Amino acid sequence: MNQQVTTRVGVNRKADKEKFRSRPWAxxxxxxxxxxxxxxxxxxxxxxxxxxxxxSVVWAAIIHFNPELTDHQIIRELRLPRVLGGAMVGASFAVAGAIMQGMTRNPLADSGLMGINSGAGFALALCFAFFPNLSFMYLILYAFVGAGAGAGIVYGIGSMAQGGLSPARLVLAGAAFSALLSALSEGVALYFHIGQDLAFWYAGGVAGTKWFQLKIMFPWIGGAMMGAIALSRSITMLSLGEDIAKGLGQRTGLVKLAGALIVLILAGSSVAVVGAVGFIGLIIPHLTRYLVGVDYRWIIPCSAVLGSLLVVFADLGARMVNPPYETPVGAIVALIGVPFFLYLARKERREL
Structure with missing residues (x-):
């Protein structure tokens, strides 16, 4: 009997070591x-x-741009900013989701499910209604404020429940509050006759991305990405538990504050460009952890690459579904994200 117990303990320890092992080669x-x-x-x-x-024409348009050629204008002014914007946004949503899951230890954490995207979208609806001529820089700033307010309210509502904050309560609070904000945004759009302006943000897509948007967005996202990489070691410790992180000398409150700020910048600026595209920050971090392990020094850069891949190919697929018309990118990602979310929710329920 004792030998069986010892064997079982040894197997469990081996499984735990395998679970927490990182795979740099992958x-x-x-x-x-x-x-x-x-x-x-x-x-x-x-x-x-x-x-x-x-x-060959694409390469010529990039290297030797001729404004008199229509193909060169299409490539330089429409398609290049579109594909670059898609790559940046995919990386942003994926890294934001990875940081949220690492800090909260909530496998269902995602900017689309935590009220961040809907909060930013509601702020944009108010801007379109009351400040129609606002510059894109200010739109991003208001999107940050809306994202922060949305996340704060969701966490507050989830914490008010008896028994404290749990992953399931957080997701339920986020889903309910996101639905409320979406309804309010639609109400604002109907009352102020701005439905056409907001339709792009409701559906989610990269078709309207312009160079001036990328120039404004790049410093925000670039700085946030560097901050995420600098914070990656602390997030790894925090993902193992707050008590363990404190025991290792981490200032967990400061790490959480910095991580929350990075998430708001990444998600807020992305929503301001492409709208409320959900599930990227849910799918990609799980896939990345499965492939490379739990070390966030690898998870964050790999999530950025895989998130960019997802959005670029989803946008390509959106143009192939019903040409010459385009399907919203958000719908393509949701076809993958919804079943994945249901699988995770069912898995978490079994483990409780």
Whole structure:
């Protein structure tokens, strides 16, 4: 009997060590292979559309731009900012989701489920209604404020329940509050006759991305990404438990504050550009952890690459569903995200 118990304990310890082991070789493969695949996907996305353009023309438009050629104008002014914006937004949502899941230890955490996206969308609806000529820089700032308010209210509502905050309560509070904000946004759109302006943000898509938006968004997202990488070691410790992180000398309150600020910047700026595209921050971090382990020094950069891949190829697929018309990218991602969310929710219920 004692031998059986000892064997079982040994097996459990081995399983735990395997669970928490990182796989740098897999992460390196994802980063190198993912970037190559991303470059190919972006090249195909730029050349494919209502007007198919040869890769040689695409390369010429990038290297030797001729404004008198229509194909060069299409590539430079429409398709390049679209595909670059999609890659940036995919990376942003994925890294935001990874940080949220690591800090809260909630496998269902995602900016779309925690009220962040809907809060930013509601702030944009108010801006369109009351400040129609507001510059894009101020739109991003108001999106940050809305995202922060949405997340704060969701966490507050979830904490008010008897028994404290739990992953299930947090998701329920986020879903309910997100539905309320979406309804309020639609009400504002109907009352102020701005439904057409908000339709793009409701559906979620990268078709309208412009160069000036990327120029404003890039410093925010670039700075937040560098902050996420700098914070990755602390998030790894925090993901093992707050008591363990404190025992290792981490200032957990400061880490959580910095992480929350990074998430708001990444999600808020992305929503301001492409709308409330959900589930990217839910799917990608889980896939990345499965492939590379639990070390966030690998999870964060790999999540950025895989998130970019998801959005670039989802946008490419959205143009293939019903050409020459386009299906919203948010709908394509949701086809993958909803079943994945249901699987995770069922898995968490079994483990409780």
């Amino acid at each position: 992460a390196t493969l994802i980063l190198v292979g993912g970037l190559i695949l991303l470059a190919l996907g972006m090249a195909v996305s730029v050349s494919f559309g209502a007007a198919d353009i040869k890769w």
